[in-house]
Amino acid sequence: MSANNVLLEVDDLKKHFKVNQGWIASLMESFGSGEPDYVHAVDGVSFELREGETLGLAGESGCGKTTTGMSLVKLHEPTAGDIIYDDKRLSEASDAEIKQFRQNAQMIFQDPFESLNPRMTVYDTVAEPLRIHDIPNETARVQRALEFAELLPAEHYFDQYPHELSGGQRQRVAIARALVLDPDFIVADEPVSMLDVSLRAGVLSLLDRMTEEFGLSVVYISHDLSLLRHMCDRLAIMYMGKIVEKGPTDQIIENPQHPYTQSLINAVPVPDPAVGRERVELQGEVGDVIDIPSGCRFKNRCSEYIGDVCDQVVPPLEQKTEFEQDVACHLYESAEGYDPYEEMGGSPSAAETGEGAESTPADD
Amino acid sequence: MAQEEQSSRSIYTDIDDAGSDEEINKWQRTFRLWRETLKEHWGLLTDELSVKLSMLVVAGFMLIAIFAPFIATHQPLQRQYQGEAGIIIEDWVEPSLLGADTEYLLGTTAEGFDIFSQLIYGTRAALLVGLVAAIFTAGIGTLVGLVAGYYGGKVDDALMRIVDFLYGMPLLPTVIVLVAVLGPDLWNIILALIVLQWRSTARVIRSQSLSLRERPFVKAAEVAGAGDWHIISRHLAPNVLPMTFLYGSFGIAWAILAEAGISFIGLGDPNTVSWGTMLQASRAYSALSFGAWWWFVPPGICIGLLVISGFLIGRGYEEITNPKLQ
Numbered sequence: 001m002s003a004n005n006v007l008l009e010v011d012d013l014k015k016h017f018k019v020n021q022g023w024i025a026s027l028m029e030s031f032g033s034g035e036p037d038y039v040h041a042v043d044g045v046s047f048e049l050r051e052g053e054t055l056g057l058a059g060e061s062g063c064g065k066t067t068t069g070m071s072l073v074k075l076h077e078p079t080a081g082d083i084i085y086d087d088k089r090l091s092e093a094s095d096a097e098i099k100q101f102r103q104n105a106q107m108i109f110q111d112p113f114e115s116l117n118p119r120m121t122v123y124d125t126v127a128e129p130l131r132i133h134d135i136p137n138e139t140a141r142v143q144r145a146l147e148f149a150e151l152l153p154a155e156h157y158f159d160q161y162p163h164e165l166s167g168g169q170r171q172r173v174a175i176a177r178a179l180v181l182d183p184d185f186i187v188a189d190e191p192v193s194m195l196d197v198s199l200r201a202g203v204l205s206l207l208d209r210m211t212e213e214f215g216l217s218v219v220y221i222s223h224d225l226s227l228l229r230h231m232c233d234r235l236a237i238m239y240m241g242k243i244v245e246k247g248p249t250d251q252i253i254e255n256p257q258h259p260y261t262q263s264l265i266n267a268v269p270v271p272d273p274a275v276g277r278e279r280v281e282l283q284g285e286v287g288d289v290i291d292i293p294s295g296c297r298f299k300n301r302c303s304e305y306i307g308d309v310c311d312q313v314v315p316p317l318e319q320k321t322e323f324e325q326d327v328a329c330h331l332y333e334s335a336e337g338y339d340p341y342e343e344m345g346g347s348p349s350a351a352e353t354g355e356g357a358e359s360t361p362a363d364d
Numbered sequence: 365m366a367q368e369e370q371s372s373r374s375i376y377t378d379i380d381d382a383g384s385d386e387e388i389n390k391w392q393r394t395f396r397l398w399r400e401t402l403k404e405h406w407g408l409l410t411d412e413l414s415v416k417l418s419m420l421v422v423a424g425f426m427l428i429a430i431f432a433p434f435i436a437t438h439q440p441l442q443r444q445y446q447g448e449a450g451i452i453i454e455d456w457v458e459p460s461l462l463g464a465d466t467e468y469l470l471g472t473t474a475e476g477f478d479i480f481s482q483l484i485y486g487t488r489a490a491l492l493v494g495l496v497a498a499i500f501t502a503g504i505g506t507l508v509g510l511v512a513g514y515y516g517g518k519v520d521d522a523l524m525r526i527v528d529f530l531y532g533m534p535l536l537p538t539v540i541v542l543v544a545v546l547g548p549d550l551w552n553i554i555l556a557l558i559v560l561q562w563r564s565t566a567r568v569i570r571s572q573s574l575s576l577r578e579r580p581f582v583k584a585a586e587v588a589g590a591g592d593w594h595i596i597s598r599h600l601a602p603n604v605l606p607m608t609f610l611y612g613s614f615g616i617a618w619a620i621l622a623e624a625g626i627s628f629i630g631l632g633d634p635n636t637v638s639w640g641t642m643l644q645a646s647r648a649y650s651a652l653s654f655g656a657w658w659w660f661v662p663p664g665i666c667i668g669l670l671v672i673s674g675f676l677i678g679r680g681y682e683e684i685t686n687p688k689l690q
């Protein structure tokens with residue numbers, strides 16, 4: 001029952017970054033000529049996170065996974081859209097409510113070598129959130145969190161600095177820091193991709209225990225579909241800032257429907273020695289995230305391309321008649337009776353207007 | 365159902381219910397960690413011979429400055445004898461160190477001042493200028509750099525415009541104007557040096573803060589709900605501190621050199637003896653052409669020793685802190 005309670009709802013979230021132009025361009029802009037360019041990092045993403053579930057976010061590099069995750073814990077101010085936590089829209093929340101939210105939303109970062117302050121001891125790193133929120137019994141809580149993260153004996157680690165720890169130990173410290181406030185949900189952004197392969201299993205099983213024993217909701221970001229399959233209850237596949245397919249993990253892995261998901265699952269991950277992690281390689285180039293193409297964003301790489309409708313009408317993420325998961329593709333019939341051809345044939349400008357609204361710039 | 369139980373309880377429940385009596389004292393801990401860090405840095409720093417020697421030199425000068433009245437044999441600005449004309453003497457005594465039969469260790473100046481005593485008292489001026497100017501330039505520069513780098517945007521723009529403006533101000537003309545307006549006092553010279561010197565510290569600290577604030581550990585603190593001041597003081601400041609010390613120790617050397625330069629061209633404080641004013645006087649009386657090298661060589665050596673020591677300590681510190689900065 002409680003597993004179906006929605007903890008967090010993401011409502012058409014957008015995050016655009018202003019492209020860093022030279023000073024000439026910004027000067028021209030301040031005189032009113034020339035439009036600034038925006039990277040559409042996240043461009044209209046909606047999903048819900050239920051209590052106790054693990055939701056996987058997958059997709060190629062640069063599709064906006066990290067930006068989505070950071071927006072979830074309010075590291076980014078959304079350009080548009082909103083996040084609803086505990087029936088409260090965060091954009092309208094008071095300072096006290098934001099503080100409450102901060103106490104319940106934590107994040108584990110990709111690079112454990114970067115996510116710990118090199119001049120702070122393990123104890124101070126883990127105790128910091130408690131100090132910020134004035135939570136009593138600091139020492140006992142820090143100790144408990146470190147023990148949970150299997151850093152034993154905990155006292156042994158209190159006075160160590162990050163440079164004295166291995167990558168796996170650092171990531172455990174980062175996990176202890178995220179758990180010490182007893183949060184409701186955690187965003188884990190590729191938490192094991194920077195770790196030695198031999199250390200991954202340990203950290204993964206820790207993350208598994210974390211969701212079990214804390215009853216946590218987790219947004220798990222990764223390239224690695226086999227890993228997500230193991231960790232997640234549901235998956236959302238992202239492409240160029242949008243979710244293209246969303247549903248139960250088994251459904252998506254075993255029965256992918258969106259052409260992008262299909263090629264993602266068929267692609268073999270190749271090790272990338274330069275980055276030290278595996279990357280999925282697909283045919284073709286990702287489209288332009290500044291000048292968003294009209295219609296379906298996947299059209300120039302899609303093997304199923306079915307003509308003008310793909311070129312002109314943005315496929316909405318919706319329920320389809322034939323299967324369980326939601327898919328954003330014109331190949332399948334909408335369960336709600338939405339007809340993309342109507343939009344195209346009825347008024348040719350409709351697609352245009354839709355596109356115009358899409359690229360409306362905002363701050364940042 | 366099991367799920368339900370878990371979400372209302374946590375692994376901390378018993379701690380929250382029962383409380384806990386073993387609580388680490390935050391201040392004691394912080395104090396201990398600081399002490400350990402300083403001890404470790406000190407150990408690494410004094411490992412290097414050049415740094416150790418430099419520190420001995422600086423310590424020696426400090427002792428001299430503190431005990432100047434006991435070491436000096438005469439009053440530094442008291443004429444030791446009167447010439448026939450009564451005002452300008454143009455006659456010096458050779459150093460007793462060289463075997464001359466006088467009471468003046470390093471001889472006297474053409475004005476009849478004891479050079480040894482001037483040298484001893486000059487240490488005070490040098491260290492005063494060096495330390496005060498360095499502490500203020502490093503302090504102001506670090507604070508401005510942290511604020512500009514952390515807040516970015518308009519705050520950064522405004523502060524960096526001030527820095528750019530100061531970069532446009534050349535040393536000597538600025539000092540001339542300031543000294544002309546405020547009077548040739550040692551403190552006014554220090555003020556001028558501070559005004560001109562904090563800019564470079566500010567720039568370096570700013571660029572460090574700019575990159576630090578994008579680092580994930582700052583993001584993690586933000587996620588935990590840390591405010592601006594918390595992030596600046598706990599996460600940025602400790603990471604730029606080595607740079608502050610580095611610029612501080614270079615600042616000491618630079619300020620001593622600058623003061624000597626200013627005094628040498630005659631803008632020094634006439635009521636204070638400094639190594640710079642000694643050099644200036646020796647030049648005014650053409651000590652070089654009269655072969656009275658004992659007048660200008662000792663202050664020159666002292667300036668050189670102190671300045672080089674400052675640079676060596678700064679460099680040594682940079683070497684031990686940089687690898688940890690990554």
Ligand SMILES: Nc1ncnc2c1ncn2[C@@H]1O[C@H](COP(=O)(O)OP(=O)(O)OP(=O)(O)O)[C@@H](O)[C@H]1O
Pocket residue numbers: 017018039040041059060061062063064065066067068289
């Ligand atoms: N702070 C920023 N300023 C400008 N552009 C940004 C910023 N952060 C991200 N971007 C851009 O937004 C897009 C999405 O980035 P994001 O980091 O969310 O991708 P990702 O899916 O996490 O990729 P990866 O798998 O490589 O981590 C990229 O094109 C990136 O260059």
Ligand code: SF4
Pocket residue numbers: 258259260296297298299300302303304305306310315328329330331
């Ligand atoms: S909408 Fe068209 S182009 Fe896009 S994925 Fe579906 S078939 Fe391919």
Ligand SMILES: [Mg+2]
Pocket residue numbers: 065066067189
């Ligand atoms: Mg990422």
